[in-house]
Each structure stands twice: as C-alpha cells, then as structure tokens.
Amino acid sequence: MTKRKSPIKHKVNSHRRNGKSVDSYLRGKGFPKIAEPTVPIPEIKHYVVRYRTTWKDGRTNVDSTNVFVRSEKNIIQDIFKKHYSHIQPHKQPKIEIIKAKFQPPPKPRLRALLDIDNRTRFRLKRGYILEYIKISDIDLPPIRKKLRFDDNYKKMKATKGMPPAHLYLVRGKYKIEDGVHKIHAAKALGYDRVPILIKYRRLVN
DSSP states (O other): OOOOOOOOOOOHHHHHHTTOOGGGOOTTSOSOOOOOOOOOOOOOEEEEEEEEEEOTTSOEEEEEEEEEESSGGGHHHHHIIIIITTSOGGGOOEEEEEEEEEEOOOOOOOEEOOSSOHHHHHHHHTTOEEEEEEGGGEEOOOOSOHHHHHHHHHHHHHHSEEOOEEEEEETTEEEEEEOHHHHHHHHHTTOSEEEEEEOOOOOOO
C-alpha cells in the first residue's frame, strides 16, 4: 500500500488579494499565467455588390448580391463560394465587380422608458406624442451641471434607454423644455436619435 501524499499548501487568500478570482486558481500549479493580448479580429463589413459574370462560351450577365466579408479584397472569393462553388473549375465563369457599395451598420436606438417619470405619464395622457428625432435637429444648449450629466450618462449606459425629453417646436427648430443633460448623455454615447414628447398645435384659419 503506497503512502498517500500530504496535501499541497495553497495561498488562496493572497490569491484573492491580488485581484484574481478563486475559480481561476489552479490547484497545485501555482498562480495562473496572464494571457498575452491577442490581435483584435477585424469586423465583418456589409457590401451591396453589382457584378458582371462572363462564361466560357461568351455569355455575360449582370447580377447583384449582398456580401458580408472582413475585407473588400475577399468580395470575389465570397461570391464564388456562394454561387459558383458547385461548378467544375474548368467551367467556372470570370467575375468582374462593377460597383461595391459599403453599407454602414445601423446605429443603436435608445429605448423610451415611459414608466419611470411621473411627468412623462401625465403628458402622454394629455395628448403628447412620442417621437424619435435626430439630435442635430434640436437646438441644444451647453451642459449646465456636470453631475447631472454624469448621472444620466451612467444610467443610460446601463439601461440603454432614457425617459423622453420634453420639447416644443419654434420655426422648424426643436427647443428643449426639459432634458438637456439626457440628450447630451445620449450624444456622448454615440446615439443619433432620442425619444421625445411633443404636442403639435393645430393651425386655426
């Protein structure tokens, strides 16, 4: 009968103090190695491609397709894979790109939080309309209180939503009644549209 080895002493407490979680601690192998920073993977881009196909017998036709590639150099290769990979190599056509238009990704949209603010609930009952408008169309004054801006920024980043700002229209320009810091926070987070509450007056002849 072999003698059982004594358990290895572990420094779990010092491991915690160094900012590591206990789950990542490898028993009996010391501290885990810090991973080397990896090269970031390039994002996939969307192109709408119009291309000309020339066959071996002289026939030509023009088609268009959506292509999702990491680089513009891979467009022809992706078209071959999607549409012509089943054809024998000696019969495959020649592809010539006429136009490749890059489609930018859609910007994220803020959710309108309607149940947080009592003023918002009251105005919705009084006939105010909920809309999404561009921040560039709003006459935006500067930030008055940085603490309020910081508070709105943190909440918006966590919830990905905001209570609608209250606006009114003057000569085709939107003026802010309430929500300057909310709109500034949305702009800082990269949103181009914000939810607003507005009541349009009817023109009386």
